[in-house]
Amino acid sequence: xxELALRLPRAGASGIGRAIxxxxxxxxxxxxxxxxxxxxxxxxxxxxxxxxxxxxxxEVLSANLEPSGAxxxxxxxxxxxxxxxxxxGARLSLIGPALVILACTVLGTTLAIGSAxxxxxxxxxxxxxxxxxxxxxxxxxxxxxxxVLGEGFWAPVAALSIAYTPYMARIVRSLAVRExxxxxxxxxxxxxxxxxxxxxxxxxxxxxxxILAQATIGFxxxxxxxxxxxxxxxxxxxxxxxxxLMVADGRTxxxxxxxxxxxxxxxxxxxxxxxxxxxGERLAAREEP
Amino acid sequence: MRWVIGPLLTVLVxxxxxxxxxxxxxxxxxxxxxxxxxSPAHLAAIRHELGLDQSFLARYWSWLxxxxxxxxxxxxSLRSGVGGAISARLPTTAFLVVxxxxxxxxxxxxxxxxxxxxxxxxxxxxxxxxxxxxIPAFVAAxxxxxxxxxxxELFPAIGAGSGFVDRIWHLTLPAIxxxxxxxxxxxxxxxxxxxxxxxxEHVVAARGRGMSNGMVFRxxxxxxxxxPIITVSGVVVAGTISAAVVVESAFGIDGLGxxxxxxxxxxxxxxxxxxxxxxxxxxxxxxxxxxxxxxLLDPRIRETGRR
Numbered sequence: 083x084x085e086l087a088l089r090l091p092r093a094g095a096s097g098i099g100r101a102i103x104x105x106x107x108x109x110x111x112x113x114x115x116x117x118x119x120x121x122x123x124x125x126x127x128x129x130x131x132x133x134x135x136x137x138x139x140x141e142v143l144s145a146n147l148e149p150s151g152a153x154x155x156x157x158x159x160x161x162x163x164x165x166x167x168x169x170x171g172a173r174l175s176l177i178g179p180a181l182v183i184l185a186c187t188v189l190g191t192t193l194a195i196g197s198a199x200x201x202x203x204x205x206x207x208x209x210x211x212x213x214x215x216x217x218x219x220x221x222x223x224x225x226x227x228x229x230v231l232g233e234g235f236w237a238p239v240a241a242l243s244i245a246y247t248p249y250m251a252r253i254v255r256s257l258a259v260r261e262x263x264x265x266x267x268x269x270x271x272x273x274x275x276x277x278x279x280x281x282x283x284x285x286x287x288x289x290x291x292x293i294l295a296q297a298t299i300g301f302x303x304x305x306x307x308x309x310x311x312x313x314x315x316x317x318x319x320x321x322x323x324x325x326x327l328m329v330a331d332g333r334t335x336x337x338x339x340x341x342x343x344x345x346x347x348x349x350x351x352x353x354x355x356x357x358x359x360x361x362g363e364r365l366a367a368r369e370e371p
Numbered sequence: 372m373r374w375v376i377g378p379l380l381t382v383l384v385x386x387x388x389x390x391x392x393x394x395x396x397x398x399x400x401x402x403x404x405x406x407x408x409x410s411p412a413h414l415a416a417i418r419h420e421l422g423l424d425q426s427f428l429a430r431y432w433s434w435l436x437x438x439x440x441x442x443x444x445x446x447x448s449l450r451s452g453v454g455g456a457i458s459a460r461l462p463t464t465a466f467l468v469v470x471x472x473x474x475x476x477x478x479x480x481x482x483x484x485x486x487x488x489x490x491x492x493x494x495x496x497x498x499x500x501x502x503x504x505x506i507p508a509f510v511a512a513x514x515x516x517x518x519x520x521x522x523x524e525l526f527p528a529i530g531a532g533s534g535f536v537d538r539i540w541h542l543t544l545p546a547i548x549x550x551x552x553x554x555x556x557x558x559x560x561x562x563x564x565x566x567x568x569x570x571x572e573h574v575v576a577a578r579g580r581g582m583s584n585g586m587v588f589r590x591x592x593x594x595x596x597x598x599p600i601i602t603v604s605g606v607v608v609a610g611t612i613s614a615a616v617v618v619e620s621a622f623g624i625d626g627l628g629x630x631x632x633x634x635x636x637x638x639x640x641x642x643x644x645x646x647x648x649x650x651x652x653x654x655x656x657x658x659x660x661x662x663x664x665x666x667l668l669d670p671r672i673r674e675t676g677r678r
Binding site for chain 1: 381382384385388389392393395396397501502504505506507508509510513514516517521528529609610612613614616617620621631632634635636638640643647650651654655658
C-alpha cells in the first residue's frame with residue numbers, strides 16, 4: 083500500500099505539467115523507435131487500402147517513370163506504382179519475421195527454462211542438440227529447407243524458426259539459471275507450488291522483459307534473412323509483393339538505369355530494421371540498472 | 372582430443388541430417404534426367420546408375436566413404452563430377468570471404484577501438500554502426516553498384532575477374548557489401564568492451580601512476596577487452612561464409628553460393644549436399660579455432676572448462 087501512496091501525484095501538480103515532466107524524463111529514442119515501429123506495423127495492416135494505385139497492375143506505357151506527383155516513388159519496369167507496391171508489400175515482409183520470432187521465442191524459452199529447471203542430463207541433451215543446430219548458419223539452413231520443401235513462404239519461415247531457437251535458448255537459459263537460484267524460487271517450492279506454476283507464474287514474468295527485448299532485436303535479423311531468401315528467388319514468388327523480391331526485381335532495372343524500385347524497397351527494409359533494433363536495444367537498456 | 376572429436380561429430384551429424392532431409396524431399400530427380408516418355412527399363416537403369424535403388428543408409432555410407440576419399444559424387448544437372456564443379460568455384464568464394472573478412476576485422480575492430488577509447492567520438496560511432504548494422508548485404512550491393520559502378524564508374528557492376536589485381540578490382544564492391552553490417556556489429560561489440568575496460572579501477576590506477584595513454588591502452592585495456600572482441604570476430608567471419616551466397620547472386624559472381632542457389636532450384640541434390648558440407652565444415656572449423664584461441668588467452672576458461 084505504501085508503494086501505491088508514493089506514486090500518487092503531489093498536490094498541486096497539474097495533469098499537463100506531469101505529462102510534460104514524464105515526457106522529459108522518458109527515453110526519447112525508445113519513444114521515437116516505438117512510434118516508427120508502430121507506423122510500419124500499421125502500414126502492414128492497412129497498406130492495401132491506403133495504396134494510391136494497384137500494386138499488381140500497371141500500364142506498360144508508363145514503365146520506369148521517374149518519381150512525380152502521381153507516382154511519388156516512380157514506377158517499375160512493368161509500369162506498376164512503386165509506392166503502392168511498397169505499401170502493399172509491407173504485410174508479407176513483416177508477417178514472415180513475426181512468425182519466425184514468435185516460434186523461436188516460444189520454442190527457445192520452453193527449452194531454456196526446461197533445461198535450467200531440470201539441469202543434469204536434460205540440460206546436457208538440449209545443449210548437444212542446440213550445438214548441432216549452431217553448426218548451420220541460419221541462411222544455409224533456410225536454403226536447405228527450400229531444397230527439401232520447395233520455394234515459397236513457409237519453408238524459409240519454418241527453417242529460420244528452428245535456426246534462431248538456439249540463440250534465444252542460450253540467452254534465456256543463462257537468465258533462468260540465475261533466477262532459479264534466487265530465494266523466491268525456493269520459497270515457492272517450500273510453499274508447495276508445482277514446478278509448472280513456479281516457472282510459468284513466477285520465473286517467466288521475471289525474465290520476460292529481456293526476452294521481449296531480444297525478440298525485438300531478432301525481428302530485424304529475421305526480416306533481413308527472409309528478404310535475402312526472397313532476393314535469391316527461393317522465398318515468396320512473383321507476383322507477390324515483398325520487399326526482398328522488389329530489390330531483386332529492381333536490380334535488373336537498376337543495371338539498366340532505373341534504380342527507383344530497388345532503392346525504395348531497400349530503404350524500407352533498412353528503416354524497419356533500424357527502428358526495431360533501436361526499440362529492442364532501448365527495451366533491453368531499461369532492464370539494466 | 373575433445374577438440375577434434377566434438378566438432379567432427381557435429382559435422383558428421385549435420386551431414387547425416389542434410390542427407391536424410393534431402394532423401395525425404397518430394398520430387399524425383401530421375402524424371403528430369405530421363406526425358407520425355409522414358410521406358411521403365413530406362414528409368415530403372417538411371418536409378419541404378421545414381422544408386423537410388425539402394426537403401427538410404429547404404430547411400431549415405433557410400434557418400435561418406437566417397438567424401439573421405441575425395442569423391443563428392445556426380446552432379447545430376449551438370450552431368451559431371453561435383454568435385455570439379457566445386458573446385459572451379461571455390462577459389463572465387465574463398466577470395467571474397469577472405470577479402471571481406473579482412474575488411475571486417477580492420478574496420479570493425481578499428482572503429483570499435485576509436486569509439487571505445489575516445490569518449491567524444493563514441494556517440495558518432497554508435498550512430499554510424501547502428502545504421503550500418505541494419506543494411507542487408509543485398510541492399511548494400513545495389514546501392515554500391517548504383518553509386519560506384521554506374522554513377523562514378525570506378526568499379527565493375529558484375530563478375531569476379533581473373534588474375535589477382537583484376538580480381539581485387541572486381542571483388543571490392545562485393546566484399547564491402549558483405550563486410551558492411553558485420554563490421555558494424557563487430558565495432559559495436561569492440562566499442563562496448565573497450566569502454567567497459569576503460570573505466571575499471573586498475574586502468575584508473577595505472578593512469579594515476581603516470582603511465583602513458585598508449586601504454587595504459589595496450590597493457591590494461593586492450594588485453595582485457597580482447598576476449599569478447601576475438602569471440603565476436605570469429606562468429607562474424609564464420610557468418611560471412613554463408614552470407615557470401617547472397618552477395619554472389621547480387622553481383623553475378625560465379626562462386627559456391629550462386630552454385631548452391633541454382634542447384635537448389637534445379638533439385639541437384641549431390642551438389643547441394645557437397646556445398647552444405649563445405650559450408651558447415653568451414654563454419655565449425657572457424658568456431659572451433661576461436662574456442663581454442665580463447666582457452667589459450669584466458670586461464671579462467673582453461674581451468675573451469677566453461678565460460
